[in-house]
Amino acid sequence: MNIYLLILINLAFAWGYTFKCLDDCECDTDTEIIHCHNLGLEKIKFPNKRLRGFIVLGLTHNNFHYLPSEEVLLEKFPDLKGVDIEGNSAFDCDTLPHYKKLAIFSDCGKSELAGNNTVDDFHVIAINAPTNECNLDCQILRHTKSLTNYVQHLWKLILIKLEELEKSKAWKDAKNLYNNLKDSIVHHLNI
Numbered sequence: 201m202n203i204y205l206l207i208l209i210n211l212a213f214a215w216g217y218t219f220k221c222l223d224d225c226e227c228d229t230d231t232e233i234i235h236c237h238n239l240g241l242e243k244i245k246f247p248n249k250r251l252r253g254f255i256v257l258g259l260t261h262n263n264f265h266y267l268p269s270e271e272v273l274l275e276k277f278p279d280l281k282g283v284d285i286e287g288n289s290a291f292d293c294d295t296l297p298h299y300k301k302l303a304i305f306s307d308c309g310k311s312e313l314a315g316n317n318t319v320d321d322f323h324v325i326a327i328n329a330p331t332n333e334c335n336l337d338c339q340i341l342r343h344t345k346s347l348t349n350y351v352q353h354l355w356k357l358i359l360i361k362l363e364e365l366e367k368s369k370a371w372k373d374a375k376n377l378y379n380n381l382k383d384s385i386v387h388h389l390n391i
Contacts, residue, residue, distance in 0.1 A: 222247060231351050232279075233258055244268060246276045255279055256354060261287035270299050284354060305357045 221227040222245045225236040233256040236244075241262040254277055264285055267273070273280055282303035285291055293308035330336045 221251070227251070227254060228347070229253065231347075232256065233351065233354070234277075235347065235350070237261055237350070246272075250275070251277055252279055255281045257283045258350065258354070259283060259285050259288070260350075263290065264288040265290050266292050266295050267299075267304070270302055273302065282358070284357070303358075303361055305354070305361075 217230070218226050218228045221234065222236065224239050225234055227234050232254050234251075234254050235258045237258055238261045241259065242264060244257075244259070244267075246268075257273070257277065257280060265288075267283060267285065273283070280302060282305060284305040286305055286307050288307075291306060291308070293306065296304055296306065296308055330339060334342065
């Protein structure tokens, strides 16, 4: 019996798991995303200690007016690479230029009619109390499907940001700097 328990524990860690964090949010170790969607949040409840291993903080469809500073976010979430703040209609878009290290996915600058690099809107569905129409298994399945759709949505946003980055002068300058440095090292080492 103990061997079966050990195998199950190892499988859980091998494939990741989801746990409650930051009050009502879900931390998913498999996708490395903290999901705080549709909770009516106005600010982030930070952990007492650093929370490592999560690269995206999903804050869609809440009531955020602004985000904490980039320094505070990276202090509390050292592995963070991006924050998804889409669906927060009162968000102050003028704060976005303050974020240099983190990718911030927002509705700022998106045209409602033309799309302007938007992807389909979505909502992460919470696990609600079972009903006659949708029992607990149904609720969990709906929630899991909506999280999967969110990860796909996020992946599309990342690809759009990468395309924008590749077109930017800063990216070309960084590539040229790297190639020049590499050539200089090769030349000095006579490789």
